[in-house]
Amino acid sequence: xxxxxxxxxxxxxxxxxxxLEDETYGIDVMxxxxxxxxxxxxxxxxxxxxVTGIIxxxxxxxxxxxxxxxxxxxxRESTDLTRIIVIELQQHIIGILVDSVAEVVDIKRSEIxxxxxxxxxxTSKYIDGVVSQDDxxxxxxxxxxxxSIEEWQAVExx
Amino acid sequence: xxxDLNDEILQDFLVEAGEILEQLNEQLVxxxxxxxxxxxxxxxxxxxxxxxxxxxxxxxxxxxxxxxxSEDVFNLLRNQELSLNATMMDVFLRVLDEVNSMFExxxxxxxxxxxxxxxxxQLLDMQNGEAEAVDTASENVKxxxxxxxxxxAGDDEITDDEFEGLLDALQGKPAATGGxxxxxxxxxxxxxxxxxxxxxTDDEFEALLDSLDGAGTGSKPPExxxxxxxxxTEIPDEISDDEFEDLLDDMHGKGKAPQNxxxxxxxxxxxxxxxxxxxxxxxxxxxxxxAATKAAPQKAPQGETTVxxxxxxxxxxxxxxxxxxxxxxxxxxxxxxxEDERVHKAISNLDVVTGDLQTAVMKTxxxxxxxxxxxxxxxxxxxxxxxxxxxxxxxxGEETDLDKNLVEALADPLVHLVRNSVDHGIEAPDxxxxxxxxxxxxxxxxxxxxxxxxxxSITDDGAGMDPEVLRKKVIEKGLMDAxxxxxxxxxxxxxxxxxxxxxxxxEITDVSGRGVGMDVVKTKxxxxxxxxxxxxxxxKGTVLKIKVPLTLAILPTLMVQLGDRKxxxxxxxxxEIFELSSKKTRFVDGKEVVMNRGKAPPVFHLRKWLLxxxxxxxxxxxxxxxxxxxxxxxxxxxxxxxVIGQEEVVIKPLGALLHGLPGMAGSTITGDGNIxxxxxxxxxxxxxx
Numbered sequence: 040x041x042x043x044x045x046x047x048x049x050x051x052x053x054x055x056x057x058x059l060e061d062e063t064y065g066i067d068v069m070x071x072x073x074x075x076x077x078x079x080x081x082x083x084x085x086x087x088x089x090v091t092g093i094i095x096x097x098x099x100x101x102x103x104x105x106x107x108x109x110x111x112x113x114x115r116e117s118t119d120l121t122r123i124i125v126i127e128l129q130q131h132i133i134g135i136l137v138d139s140v141a142e143v144v145d146i147k148r149s150e151i152x153x154x155x156x157x158x159x160x161x162t163s164k165y166i167d168g169v170v171s172q173d174d175x176x177x178x179x180x181x182x183x184x185x186x187s188i189e190e191w192q193a194v195e196x197x
Numbered sequence: 198x199x200x201d202l203n204d205e206i207l208q209d210f211l212v213e214a215g216e217i218l219e220q221l222n223e224q225l226v227x228x229x230x231x232x233x234x235x236x237x238x239x240x241x242x243x244x245x246x247x248x249x250x251x252x253x254x255x256x257x258x259x260x261x262x263x264x265x266x267s268e269d270v271f272n273l274l275r276n277q278e279l280s281l282n283a284t285m286m287d288v289f290l291r292v293l294d295e296v297n298s299m300f301e302x303x304x305x306x307x308x309x310x311x312x313x314x315x316x317x318x319q320l321l322d323m324q325n326g327e328a329e330a331v332d333t334a335s336e337n338v339k340x341x342x343x344x345x346x347x348x349x350a351g352d353d354e355i356t357d358d359e360f361e362g363l364l365d366a367l368q369g370k371p372a373a374t375g376g377x378x379x380x381x382x383x384x385x386x387x388x389x390x391x392x393x394x395x396x397x398t399d400d401e402f403e404a405l406l407d408s409l410d411g412a413g414t415g416s417k418p419p420e421x422x423x424x425x426x427x428x429x430t431e432i433p434d435e436i437s438d439d440e441f442e443d444l445l446d447d448m449h450g451k452g453k454a455p456q457n458x459x460x461x462x463x464x465x466x467x468x469x470x471x472x473x474x475x476x477x478x479x480x481x482x483x484x485x486x487x488a489a490t491k492a493a494p495q496k497a498p499q500g501e502t503t504v505x506x507x508x509x510x511x512x513x514x515x516x517x518x519x520x521x522x523x524x525x526x527x528x529x530x531x532x533x534x535x536e537d538e539r540v541h542k543a544i545s546n547l548d549v550v551t552g553d554l555q556t557a558v559m560k561t562x563x564x565x566x567x568x569x570x571x572x573x574x575x576x577x578x579x580x581x582x583x584x585x586x587x588x589x590x591x592x593x594g595e596e597t598d599l600d601k602n603l604v605e606a607l608a609d610p611l612v613h614l615v616r617n618s619v620d621h622g623i624e625a626p627d628x629x630x631x632x633x634x635x636x637x638x639x640x641x642x643x644x645x646x647x648x649x650x651x652x653x654s655i656t657d658d659g660a661g662m663d664p665e666v667l668r669k670k671v672i673e674k675g676l677m678d679a680x681x682x683x684x685x686x687x688x689x690x691x692x693x694x695x696x697x698x699x700x701x702x703x704e705i706t707d708v709s710g711r712g713v714g715m716d717v718v719k720t721k722x723x724x725x726x727x728x729x730x731x732x733x734x735x736x737k738g739t740v741l742k743i744k745v746p747l748t749l750a751i752l753p754t755l756m757v758q759l760g761d762r763k764x765x766x767x768x769x770x771x772x773e774i775f776e777l778s779s780k781k782t783r784f785v786d787g788k789e790v791v792m793n794r795g796k797a798p799p800v801f802h803l804r805k806w807l808l809x810x811x812x813x814x815x816x817x818x819x820x821x822x823x824x825x826x827x828x829x830x831x832x833x834x835x836x837x838x839x840v841i842g843q844e845e846v847v848i849k850p851l852g853a854l855l856h857g858l859p860g861m862a863g864s865t866i867t868g869d870g871n872i873x874x875x876x877x878x879x880x881x882x883x884x885x886x
Contacts, residue, residue: 079871081873083851083858083864084807085858085861093851093852093872095870100872102851102852131854133852
């Protein structure tokens, strides 16, 4: 039973899906702490371009990265659907600003295909693979690659 | 052998023994100053004994061995079977270093490695009296012959009882000093025999020796009979003995602090020379008696009133209180919208209680500055030896309390500054003498509370600094052009030493002088929201003053508004606020300055720095205000839209992605739940100006 469960959990994974422009992306649900409705992000003067600012998460200050910036998309005014996905990345809590958060989906690992080598460099370097679901393509994002090695070094360096 | 670090007993041992080690460090240095202090020797003996006891329980054999050997030597010392000399002091200090490094090893989870066998041998030699042969052979021989002479000379002048005591004592002494073959135990039994014979006899014998040959025996530690007897009689019951010893330690520690300070004072030498025969023994006697009598009633409550608390737990409480302060601030802002009088009352009440709670929690985290100061006697001693200087250290206000984090954070900068004072400040004894100063230089470390700040000062009576030399140096190193350097006043010149890459010492010593230190110190202090100030007079000495807030957790700030955003300026930087009017501003050399109090400090528009890039670059509000801030003795005006007011905030780090951003000290959550960035004025000016 336990073994079966283990194989199942290996074969299966759950993804939180979010949208940017017209694309749907997915990240491993295990890395997601919570999803916040858009709350005011306070910009920090002199911060690196990929950091939108900081938010007050129940008394803790969390830095927020704009996913649009990371994926080379133009910055957009926030809407009612704008969400911040709070993730834990290598022991740091980080918020990711996305256009909207859709749902949690089950996918089979066997269905994951390697990403077709198209798209801009900006986008493709974060992509783990793609899954087609109901005629739509779900792009799996590798969060660890969300920051470049140099950027991680800056994070770890303190 | 690996060590189970989760072992509670081990952890307790490490904490307790760590404290003892710190104490030993001080005590050993004190001992060098006053080798006659038998209380001190006893206390050191007990220190080693306690560490040994704990260590053997935990089977830390190497640690036990070295402590055991040291304890043996101190046992001889306190029984006056050995007398202290400089070589021994060096060995003891090395032993302490060794024990310290063993502790480090144990803390990191490995068994302590064996001590340097040579060191152990030295201890053993000492115990056998051989160490003395090296250094104080002549002294000893002299003392021996003196004693014999006394014996003969004083023969017909003393009563029979006294004579017997004298005989006993004499018997005991050669056994220890000369007898390599003599077992220490035998010496001890001999000693207790003599003790049984009557304390006073022994004392009188001492007194007699002293009076007959003051100089020869002056270096000998006086007897402390009561404590010794007590110890011997109580040996069977080990636990109570240890407890009693610990208690004694406590009592001594408290009672003696000022005494030690005095002892390390200059008069020591003088005191030693004109030491009268009688006073010392009686002085030594009342202390333990008083301790014993006081100990009984204090013992019970003491055990129940103190609790050892994990510091991380204290930090948690502090964080929670921080949250509470924020919640209170929020309520305070909301208060206005409530009509009900009762709500106002309740909120004001909460306000007061929160304030009290904040103070109370802060107090639990307070530690006496002694924690930092404690290491300096050793630092100074070691440096004085290696630099061949004569230096006395005075410490004032050791009991001043400050936040635990601050105590830790201040340790390194202070050590650096003190080392600087000793290395660069105090001159060599000959030079001092030539300059008409006492050979011995003095370094005074002082701490005192000033309102919500602590003022630490390091004063030396050394050579002082020459502003001209500094001027030349700074030009030479290309850190400043000749023009601006010549415009600096003396104080400005002294401040130059905080510039990176400047060292005025011609030669680089291993002590200091690489020119990396002072700017690091300065940065460190300003990170603590503190300031450092230097003043010096050529030939007279230098004063370094460090001002730091009492606590790091809660920061008094001035909230200002820029556009729709709030920023917090540490209040410690703010010196004045006034309205900006076009009549007051001038442009000098392309830079905007504002006329204020007869001076024209530069002004900067924070808007341009902090709101750049975001859309809200709307024109300045109706009445922009200028906040005068002081950064390293320079005044700078910062223009803001308007000043909101003073607010005590809890500093929250900016988080990993934004850490170390220039000009930003952190963030905080304001009364209305929004985020305000706390500015680091110095960093801000450095980065943007």
